[in-house]
Amino acid sequence: MIETERLCFARGVVLREEDEASLLLVPEGAIFLNGTAAAIANLIDGKRTFAEIVEVLSEQFSEERERVAADAREFIERLRASGVLA
Amino acid sequence: MNAPRPLSLLCELTYRCNLQCPYCYNPLDYHAYRDELTEDEWKRVVREAAELGVVQLHLSGGEPTLRRDLAGIVREASALRMYVNLITQGTFLDETALDGLVDAGLAHVQISIQAPEEELADRIAGTRVHQRKLEAIERVLQRNVALTINCVLHRVNHDRIADVIAFAERYGVRRLELANVQFYGWAYRNRLALMPTRAQVERGMQVVEDARRRLGDRMQITYVLPDYFEEYPKPCMLGWGNAFITVAPDGRTLPCPAAAAITTLPRVNVRDVPLREIWEDSQLFNAYRGTGWMPEPCRMCDRREIDFGGCRCQAFLLTGDAGATDPACRLSPDHDLVVAWRDGRDVLPFAPRIVEKAH
Numbered sequence: 027m028i029e030t031e032r033l034c035f036a037r038g039v040v041l042r043e044e045d046e047a048s049l050l051l052v053p054e055g056a057i058f059l060n061g062t063a064a065a066i067a068n069l070i071d072g073k074r075t076f077a078e079i080v081e082v083l084s085e086q087f088s089e090e091r092e093r094v095a096a097d098a099r100e101f102i103e104r105l106r107a108s109g110v111l112a
Numbered sequence: 113m114n115a116p117r118p119l120s121l122l123c124e125l126t127y128r129c130n131l132q133c134p135y136c137y138n139p140l141d142y143h144a145y146r147d148e149l150t151e152d153e154w155k156r157v158v159r160e161a162a163e164l165g166v167v168q169l170h171l172s173g174g175e176p177t178l179r180r181d182l183a184g185i186v187r188e189a190s191a192l193r194m195y196v197n198l199i200t201q202g203t204f205l206d207e208t209a210l211d212g213l214v215d216a217g218l219a220h221v222q223i224s225i226q227a228p229e230e231e232l233a234d235r236i237a238g239t240r241v242h243q244r245k246l247e248a249i250e251r252v253l254q255r256n257v258a259l260t261i262n263c264v265l266h267r268v269n270h271d272r273i274a275d276v277i278a279f280a281e282r283y284g285v286r287r288l289e290l291a292n293v294q295f296y297g298w299a300y301r302n303r304l305a306l307m308p309t310r311a312q313v314e315r316g317m318q319v320v321e322d323a324r325r326r327l328g329d330r331m332q333i334t335y336v337l338p339d340y341f342e343e344y345p346k347p348c349m350l351g352w353g354n355a356f357i358t359v360a361p362d363g364r365t366l367p368c369p370a371a372a373a374i375t376t377l378p379r380v381n382v383r384d385v386p387l388r389e390i391w392e393d394s395q396l397f398n399a400y401r402g403t404g405w406m407p408e409p410c411r412m413c414d415r416r417e418i419d420f421g422g423c424r425c426q427a428f429l430l431t432g433d434a435g436a437t438d439p440a441c442r443l444s445p446d447h448d449l450v451v452a453w454r455d456g457r458d459v460l461p462f463a464p465r466i467v468e469k470a471h
Contacts, residue, residue, distance in 0.1 A: 036286065038220045038258020040195055042167060049167060051195035053220040053260055053287065054334075056119050056167055109287065109332035 033079065033102065034072035034112040041067050052110060062087075066098055070111075076102065115353065115392040115401070117165040122358040122369060123154060125182070127174040131201055132238030132464035133226065135264050135299040135306055138174065139372050145361040151181035153383065155188040157359055160387035162192040166357070172199040172369075174361070183212040190217025197222065199262075202248035203241045210251050220258040222289070223249055227263070228275035236268060238464040249283055260287040265316070266306035268462070273316050277323045280331060288331055290320065292338040296370035298465045300429055305462035307454065313341050340454045344415060345422025345438035352400035352424055357391060365390050367397055370425040374434045400424050405435060409443045 035041070040051040048064035050057040059067055065086065069079045076098070084094040105111050127142035139145075149157070158169060169189045176182060177200050189196045198213065202223040225245055226236035233242040252259045261283075263269070263276045273290060280288040292313075295303050308316075320335040327333070339346045349356045349368045358366045363383040366372060380394050391397055399405065403416050410421040421427075422438020430439045430449050439446040 036258070037256065040219060042193060042195075051167060051219070053197060053222070053258060056195075106329055109329060111329075 029077045030075050032073060032075055033070045035070055036110060036112045039110050041070075043068075050110060052108075057110075062097060063101055066101055072112075115397070116355070118161070118357050118391055119166060119355045120168045120170065120357070121158070121161040121166045122170045122172060122356065123157065123176075123185070124172050124174065124358065124360050124369065125149075125154065125176045125179045125185070126361050128178050129173060129175040129201070129465075130203060130239060131175070131241060133236060133264070133298070134238075134302045134462035134464055135266055135293045136465045137294060137296040137299055137370055138465070139297050140301060142174070145364075148179075148361045149359075149363050149383070151184050153363065154181075154185045157363075157382055157387060158185065158189045158194070159192065160382075161357065162189075162194060164388055164391055166194065168195045168197065170197045170199060175201055175204070177204040177209060182209075183216040186213055186216040186218050190219075195219050200224075200248075201237075201241070202245045205248040205251060207251065210248075210255065214255050214257050218257055220260065221252050222260045222262050223252065224262045224264065225276070225279070227269045228272055228279040232269065232272070249285075253283065253285075258287070259285060260289055261285050262289040262291060264291055264293050265308065266293040267308045267312065268306070270308045270312040270316055273319045274323070277319070277327075277331075277333065281327070286331055287334075289334045289336070290316075291334070291336040294338075294370075295429070296373060296425060300373075302462045303453065304456070307340070308338065310341060310455075313338060339422075339426075339438075339440040340450050342440070343442050345419050345426075345440040347419040348423035348426075348438075351402075351420035353391070353397040354401065354420070357387070365396075367400075368425065370423075373425050374428045376428070376434060400435065407435060407437060409445075410437050413443065 038053050042049045042051055048059040050059060050067060065083060066079060069082055080091060080095045080098055083098060084091045126148055127138050127145050176198060186196050196218050197220045198218055199222045223245060225233060227233040230242040234240050261280050293299050293306050299306060320333055324333055352367045356368060358369045359382055363381045365380055365382045377399060378395050380390050380396050382390060406416060406421050410416050422441055424434045426440060427436040427438050428434035431446050436446065437444040439450045
């Protein structure tokens with residue numbers, strides 16, 4: 027993954043936030059997100075790069091940048107493989 | 113038992129259609145569904161579904177764009193933050209219709225093609241429509257709405273998978289669904305014409321695998337295997353009454369779009385009963401909910417929460433008992449029915465779905 031690339035959801039992907047859950051709505055269904063995944067999804071806005079998202083998360087959760095980056099990378103690569111990212 | 117949260121509502125707005133695809137899953141007696149819900153009734157169904165927690169609305173048919181009030185229904189659902197998906201064959205998606213739907217908040221369109229080239233496609237559809245579909249695909253690609261191309265696979269077009277993929281590639285389509293025919297409605301009637309051979313299925317898997325490797329994340333290809341060629345049944349609807357609700361054109365409400373074929377179950381209609389009551393309390397939705405209804409070998413099976421006993425409609429069509437283990441499962445005592453049919457040598461020409469005459 028190129029860390030300076032801006033991350034953006036593919037056309038037809040919608041983040042839906044409810045009181046007790048966050049879901050990614052995609053053409054064939056809904057993906058329920060856990061807390062960390064929802065925090066990442068919230069930062070995918072077509073403007074922020076991977077590095078910037080990691081920066082925000084590491085402040086938000088007061089965690090080391092490397093650790094946050096590892097988790098975020100795994101999640102984002104899964105999203106990319108399932109066509110959720112543009 | 114407690115009902116889970118439903119996530120998805122399929123509204124089959126009409127069973128009318130100008131195509132005659134022999135694999136249509138609509139019921140054979142679709143003429144009996146002429147008394148379609150009005151726009152206001154559909155909007156009420158959508159609101160009741162949103163209250164139950166449904167997040168996704170699939171609009172299908174028949175051909176849903178034959179409903180002139182389609183955009184109004186889309187708008188109602190979008191206002192409730194539902195994800196609205198239109199499942200269409202595309203022949204009526206002209207500029208005006210499409211703009212109206214996009215403006216109303218449509219998130220995704222699925223357009224079906226019958227084959228990757230006109231002659232075969234029109235032969236399968238039973239009418240000259242392929243060219244109009246191509247125009248619709250181009251129109252959708254120019255707008256801010258996601259698109260999936262769908263092609264139902266069967267014996268007649270199964271050897272053309274590589275061409276279907278090339279077709280999607282030419283248009284720059286990001287999502288392609290290659291769905292093997294499922295044997296309900298007209299498809300069940302035409303099963304001896306439509307069942308692919310094992311050699312076709314195996315070649316198809318290879319072609320899809322190669323294309324996925326070549327295309328990477330440029331195109332998502334879903335290849336739905338025919339469950340007859342697998343060891344275990346499909347996790348049909350993720351379980352009966354677990355996540356999905358279907359409403360037929362006349363308001364008849366079902367756990368899945370094929371379940372009208374199960375004649376042993378009580379009927380319930382959203383015209384008469386609120387959707388919450390149907391979902392939570394109806395005998396129909398509770399009949400095969402959870403795992404308590406399961407016979408052997410499902411009852412003790414490690415996979416009972418993975419495939420939920422398979423498909424109730426298929427069990428009924430093949431064994432006469434909707435509560436039997438899906439015969440597609442190799443552990444089913446009725447599995448030989450599937451084997452005989454799958455490996456049989458009988459091949460018949462297909463009979464087109466009969467188009468309703470104008471009155």
